[in-house]
Amino acid sequence: MSLGQTMISAAFFVLLTVAVLSANKLILENTKYYLQEEAIEQASNFANALIGEILTKKFDSQVTLDGSGNVTGPYNQSNMPWPSGTSSSHSASLFDASLGANATAESNVMPGGNPDVAPYKSIRGNSSSWFDDVDDYIGYVRTANSADISGYTLTVNVYYVMRVHLTSPTRDTIETASFQTYYKRIDVSVTHPIYLTKALTFSAIATY
DSSP states (O other): OOHHHHHHHHHHHHHHHHHHHHHHHHHHHHHHHHHHHHHHHHHHHHHHHHHHHHHTSBSSTTOEEOTTSOEEESOOTTTOOOOOTTBOOOOOTTSOSSOSOOHHHHHHHSGGGOOBOSSOGGGOOSSTTSOOBGGGGTTOEEEEEOSSOEEEEEEEEEEEEEEEEEETTEEEEEEEOSSOOSEEEEEEEEEETTTEEEEEEEEEEEEO
Protein backbone atom coordinates (compact mmCIF):
# COMPACT_ATOMS: atom_id res chain seq x y z
CA MET A 1 0.00 0.00 0.00
CA SER A 2 1.40 3.38 -1.03
CA LEU A 3 1.81 6.31 1.35
CA GLY A 4 -1.10 8.10 -0.35
CA GLN A 5 -3.40 5.16 0.14
CA THR A 6 -2.31 4.83 3.76
CA MET A 7 -3.10 8.50 4.41
CA ILE A 8 -6.49 8.17 2.72
CA SER A 9 -7.27 5.07 4.80
CA ALA A 10 -6.21 6.85 7.99
CA ALA A 11 -8.32 9.90 7.14
CA PHE A 12 -11.31 7.69 6.36
CA PHE A 13 -10.87 5.89 9.70
CA VAL A 14 -10.74 9.23 11.54
CA LEU A 15 -13.88 10.46 9.77
CA LEU A 16 -15.66 7.18 10.50
CA THR A 17 -14.68 7.39 14.17
CA VAL A 18 -15.94 10.98 14.40
CA ALA A 19 -19.19 10.02 12.70
CA VAL A 20 -19.74 7.09 15.07
CA LEU A 21 -19.00 9.23 18.12
CA SER A 22 -21.31 11.98 16.87
CA ALA A 23 -24.09 9.47 16.25
CA ASN A 24 -23.62 7.95 19.70
CA LYS A 25 -23.65 11.42 21.28
CA LEU A 26 -26.85 12.26 19.43
CA ILE A 27 -28.46 9.01 20.56
CA LEU A 28 -27.44 9.64 24.17
CA GLU A 29 -28.70 13.23 24.07
CA ASN A 30 -32.02 12.13 22.58
CA THR A 31 -32.32 9.38 25.19
CA LYS A 32 -31.55 11.82 28.00
CA TYR A 33 -34.08 14.32 26.63
CA TYR A 34 -36.72 11.59 26.42
CA LEU A 35 -36.01 10.45 29.98
CA GLN A 36 -36.13 14.03 31.28
CA GLU A 37 -39.53 14.51 29.64
CA GLU A 38 -40.63 11.18 31.09
CA ALA A 39 -39.35 12.23 34.53
CA ILE A 40 -41.35 15.47 34.44
CA GLU A 41 -44.53 13.62 33.47
CA GLN A 42 -44.02 10.99 36.15
CA ALA A 43 -43.21 13.66 38.75
CA SER A 44 -46.55 15.30 38.00
CA ASN A 45 -48.36 11.97 38.30
CA PHE A 46 -46.69 11.09 41.61
CA ALA A 47 -47.24 14.56 43.09
CA ASN A 48 -50.90 14.73 42.07
CA ALA A 49 -51.51 11.25 43.48
CA LEU A 50 -49.95 12.26 46.79
CA ILE A 51 -51.92 15.53 46.91
CA GLY A 52 -55.09 13.58 46.19
CA GLU A 53 -54.26 11.24 49.07
CA ILE A 54 -53.63 14.13 51.47
CA LEU A 55 -56.91 15.81 50.52
CA THR A 56 -58.85 12.70 51.57
CA LYS A 57 -57.68 13.21 55.17
CA LYS A 58 -59.34 15.47 57.76
CA PHE A 59 -58.54 19.17 57.54
CA ASP A 60 -57.22 19.21 61.11
CA SER A 61 -56.84 16.87 64.07
CA GLN A 62 -59.55 18.85 65.91
CA VAL A 63 -62.15 18.10 63.23
CA THR A 64 -64.90 15.71 64.36
CA LEU A 65 -66.93 13.46 62.08
CA ASP A 66 -70.26 11.68 62.39
CA GLY A 67 -70.85 8.02 61.56
CA SER A 68 -71.19 8.86 57.86
CA GLY A 69 -67.95 10.80 57.72
CA ASN A 70 -69.61 14.23 57.65
CA VAL A 71 -67.85 17.06 59.46
CA THR A 72 -69.56 18.00 62.73
CA GLY A 73 -67.02 20.38 64.28
CA PRO A 74 -65.27 22.28 65.64
CA TYR A 75 -66.94 25.04 63.58
CA ASN A 76 -70.46 25.22 62.20
CA GLN A 77 -72.84 27.92 61.05
CA SER A 78 -73.59 29.00 64.63
CA ASN A 79 -70.03 29.48 65.88
CA MET A 80 -68.05 30.24 62.71
CA PRO A 81 -66.13 33.51 63.24
CA TRP A 82 -66.92 34.87 59.78
CA PRO A 83 -64.44 37.40 58.37
CA SER A 84 -65.18 41.10 58.34
CA GLY A 85 -63.74 43.79 56.11
CA THR A 86 -61.80 42.98 52.98
CA SER A 87 -59.78 39.93 54.00
CA SER A 88 -60.15 36.56 55.69
CA SER A 89 -57.31 37.26 58.11
CA HIS A 90 -59.37 36.10 61.11
CA SER A 91 -57.96 33.32 63.26
CA ALA A 92 -59.68 29.94 63.44
CA SER A 93 -58.25 29.34 66.92
CA LEU A 94 -59.96 25.98 67.49
CA PHE A 95 -57.65 24.36 64.94
CA ASP A 96 -54.11 23.20 65.77
CA ALA A 97 -51.64 26.02 66.28
CA SER A 98 -48.73 23.60 65.92
CA LEU A 99 -48.87 21.52 62.75
CA GLY A 100 -47.43 18.06 62.20
CA ALA A 101 -47.89 14.42 63.17
CA ASN A 102 -47.31 12.98 66.60
CA ALA A 103 -44.22 10.87 67.25
CA THR A 104 -46.15 7.58 67.02
CA ALA A 105 -47.62 8.43 63.61
CA GLU A 106 -44.26 9.58 62.26
CA SER A 107 -42.61 6.38 63.47
CA ASN A 108 -45.33 4.23 61.90
CA VAL A 109 -45.17 5.96 58.53
CA MET A 110 -41.44 6.74 58.30
CA PRO A 111 -39.59 4.42 60.72
CA GLY A 112 -36.35 6.02 61.84
CA GLY A 113 -37.14 9.06 59.70
CA ASN A 114 -36.59 7.08 56.49
CA PRO A 115 -38.73 7.88 53.41
CA ASP A 116 -42.00 6.04 52.99
CA VAL A 117 -41.86 3.40 50.24
CA ALA A 118 -44.55 1.37 48.48
CA PRO A 119 -46.92 0.13 49.73
CA TYR A 120 -47.21 3.59 51.26
CA LYS A 121 -47.97 3.50 54.98
CA SER A 122 -49.29 7.08 54.93
CA ILE A 123 -52.41 5.87 53.13
CA ARG A 124 -53.60 4.21 56.33
CA GLY A 125 -55.37 6.86 58.41
CA ASN A 126 -58.02 5.35 60.62
CA SER A 127 -56.53 6.68 63.87
CA SER A 128 -54.20 9.36 65.21
CA SER A 129 -51.50 6.68 65.34
CA TRP A 130 -51.24 7.15 61.57
CA PHE A 131 -51.54 10.14 59.25
CA ASP A 132 -55.20 11.05 59.59
CA ASP A 133 -55.22 14.80 58.91
CA VAL A 134 -53.73 17.14 56.31
CA ASP A 135 -50.92 18.70 58.33
CA ASP A 136 -49.60 15.31 59.51
CA TYR A 137 -47.75 15.35 56.18
CA ILE A 138 -45.41 18.20 57.14
CA GLY A 139 -41.89 16.90 56.49
CA TYR A 140 -43.21 13.68 54.96
CA VAL A 141 -40.85 12.10 52.42
CA ARG A 142 -41.80 9.43 49.89
CA THR A 143 -39.62 7.44 47.49
CA ALA A 144 -41.37 6.45 44.26
CA ASN A 145 -40.41 4.48 41.16
CA SER A 146 -41.86 4.26 37.66
CA ALA A 147 -41.41 1.52 35.10
CA ASP A 148 -38.66 3.46 33.31
CA ILE A 149 -37.06 5.54 36.08
CA SER A 150 -36.57 4.76 39.75
CA GLY A 151 -35.50 6.97 42.62
CA TYR A 152 -37.96 9.89 42.72
CA THR A 153 -38.13 11.72 46.06
CA LEU A 154 -41.30 13.54 47.10
CA THR A 155 -41.21 15.98 50.03
CA VAL A 156 -44.28 17.64 51.55
CA ASN A 157 -44.86 20.93 53.35
CA VAL A 158 -48.19 22.14 54.75
CA TYR A 159 -48.97 25.55 56.21
CA TYR A 160 -51.86 27.90 56.90
CA VAL A 161 -52.69 30.49 54.25
CA MET A 162 -55.29 33.23 53.97
CA ARG A 163 -57.13 34.83 51.09
CA VAL A 164 -56.60 38.58 51.02
CA HIS A 165 -58.64 40.99 48.92
CA LEU A 166 -56.53 43.81 47.54
CA THR A 167 -58.19 47.05 46.50
CA SER A 168 -55.37 48.35 44.30
CA PRO A 169 -55.23 46.56 41.99
CA THR A 170 -58.50 44.80 42.73
CA ARG A 171 -57.75 41.11 43.06
CA ASP A 172 -57.63 38.24 45.55
CA THR A 173 -54.30 36.76 46.56
CA ILE A 174 -53.21 33.83 48.72
CA GLU A 175 -50.67 34.66 51.42
CA THR A 176 -48.97 32.64 54.17
CA ALA A 177 -50.66 33.06 57.55
CA SER A 178 -48.92 33.03 60.93
CA PHE A 179 -52.13 31.91 62.65
CA GLN A 180 -54.86 29.31 62.16
CA THR A 181 -57.21 29.81 59.20
CA TYR A 182 -59.69 27.70 57.22
CA TYR A 183 -57.11 27.11 54.48
CA LYS A 184 -53.97 24.96 54.39
CA ARG A 185 -51.62 24.97 51.44
CA ILE A 186 -50.02 21.67 50.43
CA ASP A 187 -46.69 21.81 48.57
CA VAL A 188 -45.23 18.62 47.12
CA SER A 189 -41.69 18.93 45.73
CA VAL A 190 -40.32 16.19 43.49
CA THR A 191 -36.65 15.58 42.71
CA HIS A 192 -34.53 12.96 40.98
CA PRO A 193 -30.73 12.79 41.32
CA ILE A 194 -30.21 12.69 37.53
CA TYR A 195 -33.28 13.96 35.68
CA LEU A 196 -34.83 16.42 38.18
CA THR A 197 -31.94 18.00 40.03
CA LYS A 198 -34.03 21.17 40.37
CA ALA A 199 -37.19 20.37 42.31
CA LEU A 200 -40.60 20.60 40.68
CA THR A 201 -43.24 21.81 43.15
CA PHE A 202 -46.96 21.10 42.90
CA SER A 203 -49.50 22.77 45.18
CA ALA A 204 -53.11 22.60 46.31
CA ILE A 205 -55.31 24.26 48.94
CA ALA A 206 -57.20 22.23 51.55
CA THR A 207 -60.25 23.99 52.98
CA TYR A 208 -62.39 23.33 56.04
